[in-house]
Structures are given as C-alpha cells and as structure tokens.
Amino acid sequence: MRADPGRSGGGNRRFIEAVLWIARTGSPWRDLPAMFGNWSTAFRRYSDWRKADVFVRLFEACSEEPDMEYAMVDATIVKVHRHGQGAKGGPQSQAIGRSKGGMTTKILALTDALGNLVRFELLPGHRFDTVGVEPLIEGVDFGGLIADKAFDSNWIVDDLNARSAKIVISQHPRRKAPLPLDRELYKWRHLIENFFCNLKEFKRIAMRADKPDQSFSAMIYLVATVINSR
Numbered sequence: 001m002r003a004d005p006g007r008s009g010g011g012n013r014r015f016i017e018a019v020l021w022i023a024r025t026g027s028p029w030r031d032l033p034a035m036f037g038n039w040s041t042a043f044r045r046y047s048d049w050r051k052a053d054v055f056v057r058l059f060e061a062c063s064e065e066p067d068m069e070y071a072m073v074d075a076t077i078v079k080v081h082r083h084g085q086g087a088k089g090g091p092q093s094q095a096i097g098r099s100k101g102g103m104t105t106k107i108l109a110l111t112d113a114l115g116n117l118v119r120f121e122l123l124p125g126h127r128f129d130t131v132g133v134e135p136l137i138e139g140v141d142f143g144g145l146i147a148d149k150a151f152d153s154n155w156i157v158d159d160l161n162a163r164s165a166k167i168v169i170s171q172h173p174r175r176k177a178p179l180p181l182d183r184e185l186y187k188w189r190h191l192i193e194n195f196f197c198n199l200k201e202f203k204r205i206a207m208r209a210d211k212p213d214q215s216f217s218a219m220i221y222l223v224a225t226v227i228n229s230r
Contacts, residue, residue, distance in 0.1 A: 004029070008215070009145070011037070012032070014036060014037065015036075015037075015042060015045060015046075016036070016222070017036065018032060018036035018042045019042075019046055019219075019222060020120075020199055020222065020223075020226065021033070021036065022204055023202040023203075023204040023205065023219050023223055024201075024202050024203065024204070025203060025204070026202075026203030026204045026206070026209065027041040028083075029042070029208075030040065030045075040087055045156065046218075047215075050214055050215055050218040051214075052144045054224050055218040055219075055221040055225075056218075056224050058220050058221065058222065059117075059221040059222070059224055059228075060188055060227045061096065062225045062228055062229050063118070063225075063228050066112035066114075066116060066118050067112045067113040067116075068112055068113065068116050068118075068140070068141060068142040069142070069143045069144075069156070070112075070113040070114045070142060070144045070145065070146055070147070070166070070168070070185070071110055071111065071113070071118065071137070071140065071142035071144070071145050072110070072111045072112075072113075072115070072144070072146045072147065072188075072189055072192040073108070073109070073110050073111075073114060073136060073137075073145060073146075073151060073190065074108075074109060074135060074147065074148065074189070074192045074193065074196070075100070075106050075107065075108040075109070075123075075129045075132075075150070076105050076106070076107050076109075076196045076199075076200070077100055077101060077103060077105070077106055077107075077125055078104065078105050078106075078107065078200070078205065078206060078207065079104055079207055079208065080096050080103040080125065080149075080207075080208045081207050081208060081209040082104075082106060083209045083211075084096070084208045084209045084210055084211050084216075085103060085211070093212050093215050094211070094212060095122035095123050095124050095213050096124055096125070096208075097123075097124025097126040097127065098125070098126060099125040099126045101125070103125070103230050104124075104125025104126075104214070105122055105123070105124065105125055106122070106123040106124065106125050106127060106129070107120055107121075107122060107196075107207050107220065108120060108121045108122075108123055108129060108132040108133070108136065108197075108200075109192065109195065109196070110136040110137065110140070111191065111192045111195055112142075113188075114190075114191065114217070115191030115192055115194055115195045116195070116227070116228045117195060117224040117228060118134075118140065119135075119136050119140070120217075120220060120224075121135060121136055122213050122216065122217060128150075129150045129151060130150070130151060130153045130155075130156065131138065131190070133151065133153075133156060137159070137225070141163075142163075142165060143165060143166060144160075144165050144166030144167070144168055144185075145160055145165060145167065145169065146168040146169070146185065146186060146188060146189050146192075147167070147168070147169045147170070147189070148170050148189065149170040149171055149172050150167050151167070151169055152170065152171045152172050152175065156169070157169070157179070166185075168182050168185050168186050169181070170179065183193055197221070199223060199224070199227065200226050202219075204219055205219055205220060205223060208226045
C-alpha cells in the first residue's frame with residue numbers, strides 16, 4: 001500500500017478535483033469519495049491552501065487580461081446553512097446577516113465586459129449593495145459601468161464622472177435630473193446574471209456551509225477560476 005504523501009505532496013490535480021466535488025455537491029468533507037484520497041488529508045490541505053491564498057493566486061493567474069471596455073456590478077444573496085454559522089465570534093464576526101430569507105450572505109461582484117469575474121466582496125445579507133462597491137472599483141480602469149438601479153447612487157455617479165467612464169445605470173424614479181441611459185448597452189447586464197447562475201450551480205456556494213469568510217471566499221475563487229476558463 002502506498003503511503004500518504006502528506007498535504008504538501010503530489011496529486012495537485014486530484015486534490016483540485018476533490019475540492020470541486022465538494023463545491024459541486026455541497027457535501028460535507030467526511031463524505032468525500034475514497035477515489036480522492038483520505039478526506040481529512042484533503043481538508044487539511046484545503047485549509048493550508050486557503051490560509052496561504054493559493055486559490056486567490058490560481059484565480060489571478062487565470063484572469064490576467066480581463067476585457068475592461070465595460071465593467072458590470074451586481075449582487076446575489078445566498079442562504080447560510082446552519083453548519084456555516086458556528087465560526088468563532090458568531091455570525092456577526094463574518095459576512096452573515098439576517099434578512100427576509102433568514103441568515104444570508106451577499107456576494108457583490110465586479111465582472112468584465114464578457115461577464116467574467118474580476119473582483120468580489122462578501123457582505124451580510126441585510127447590507128445595501130452600494131456598501132461594497134468602493135473596494136471593488138478602486139484602482140480598476142474601465143470604460144464604463146453597467147448596473148441596475150440598486151447602484152444608482154450620487155457618489156458612484158460622481159466617481160464615474162471623475163473617471164470619464166460611461167454611466168449605464170438604471171435610475172430610481174425619484175432622481176431629479178435623470179441621466180441618459182443606453183438601453184441597448186444595458187441589455188448586456190444579463191452577462192453578470194449568467195455568471196451568478198453558473199456560480200450557484202455549485203451547491204456549496206448556493207447554500208453557504210463554510211463558517212469563516214476566508215473559506216467561503218476560497219470556494220468562490222476556485223469556482224470562478226473554472227467559470228472564467230470555459
């Protein structure tokens with residue numbers, strides 16, 4: 001019988017496939033099929049990679065040249081499984097909040113013109129979408145921003161004007177001076193909605209079961225790497 005090579009040993013491909021199996025099925029790590037090796041070894045290796053930001057670096061390596069002619073921003077809500085609520089410090093120490101759907105997490109994403117993920121932020125489910133926009137767009141160059149009316153905020157409009165970026169944001173009826181909206185370009189917002197649909201095909205993300213934000217983010221980074229590479 002071959003000895004276990006350890007968490008830093010070979011078999012990176014099989015290990016990644018094991019993590020993706022967990023992500024797709026939403027299963028507990030203890031249910032990992034034997035074909036992927038010892039579940040405990042795989043989990044500890046996942047924890048090591050998470051702490052070392054390996055999944056972040058994998059995502060960045062596969063997302064080097066986004067199409068930033070236009071960027072899109074949107075948010076989606078995911079429910080938090082009871083297994084995901086036991087992190088040290090309680091839910092309030094993580095991006096978990098109580099909304100109409102119970103305990104939820106909000107994934108706020110910035111994609112490029114092709115609908116591929118560029119950045120994302122995690123927020124408690126009850127927070128406004130605009131709260132996490134600033135760190136998403138800071139230092140990112142794009143020709144325009146496409147978003148729905150949840151992002152019709154004066155500070156966002158002012159920021160885009162300062163960048164000389166095209167504003168393609170659906171507006172609230174209460175805006176006193178309506179901005180011109182390119183409705184044909186606005187239709188392309190379906191690409192970021194498609195990204196969220198693809199992301200939620202992975203049950204571990206559609207129903208958050210990871211306790212700390214860093215672990216949940218690692219799953220998103222890995223799945224987004226797969227989606228961006230399609």
